[in-house]
Amino acid sequence: MSEQVRMHFIAQKSDSRPRTQMMSFLITTPNGKVIAIDGGNKQDTEYFHGYMEALLGGKPHIDFWFLTHPHDDHTDVLYEMLRRFPDDFTVGKLIYNFPPFEFLDQYEKSCAHTVSELEELIPLLQEKGTEICVAETGEIYSLDGVTFEILRTHDTAIT
Secondary structure: OOOEEEEOOOOOOOOOOOOOOOEEEEEEOOOOOOOEOOOOOEEEEHHHEEEOOOOOHHOOOOEEEOOOOOOOOHHHHHHHHHHOOOOOEEEEEEEEOOHHHHHHHOOHHHHHHHHHHHHHHHHHHHHHHOEEEOOOOOOOOEOOOOOEOOOOOOOOOOO
C-alpha cells in the first residue's frame, strides 16, 4: 500500500476514438480507501471501468463517490456503470446535492435528465448497500485523513 494520498486525474488518452470532456478523479489513501469525484460521459464508461479495475484490482469498492453537479461529463459514468457493470464494483457512500428536476427542466433543460436518472438508480444503489447522502453547505466528510468540506450547494434563487 502507498503511504500517501494519491489523486488520479482520469482523462482519455486513446487516439482510436474521439476524446470527450471527461471529468474524473480517483483518490486513494494510505490505508486503501478510495474516493471518486464525478466520472465522465457515457462514452467514458469502459475506460473508467478499466482504469478503476487496473488501479484497485478485483471487485473495486469506492468508499465515497462525490457527484459535484448534474452535467453529463460528471454523472454519466456512474449511471452507466450501474446499468452495465452493477456487480463489478460497490459504493459505500454516494454524496451529492442536485437542484430539483423541475428547476433544471425550466432553467437548464440539457441536464435535467441527470436528476431523473439518479432518482431511478438510487434504489439499485441502496439495494447494494450504498448510503445516499444529500450534502448540505458546511458538512464535512472525512475518510482516512482526507477531508472534504461542502462549501456550497445549489441555490434556486439563481436562475
